[in-house]
Amino acid sequence: MSSTSSTGEQPASSTPTGLVAFAWALVGIPLIYGLYNTARAASALFGG
Structure with a gap:
């Protein structure tokens, strides 16, 4: 027989x-x- 419970939970x-x-x-x-x-590259690109 299997050792797992009847609900299938482990x-x-x-x-x-x-x-x-x-x-x-x-x-x-x-x-x-x-x-x-x-964030550093984006701030340099958009922040000037």
């Missing part, structure tokens, strides 16, 4: 906090850098 698993923080940093740092450079 038990919750936890993700390590450090892994989540690393993933956010891996995506967030380049994103912030790109937004900063875009």
Whole structure:
């Protein structure tokens, strides 16, 4: 027989906090850098 419940739900698993923080940093740092450079270039283009 199957070990899953009759509703099809699986038990919750936890993700390590450090892994989540690393993933956010891996995506967030380049994103912030790109937004900063875009804003700087746009201000030079439109601000004079």
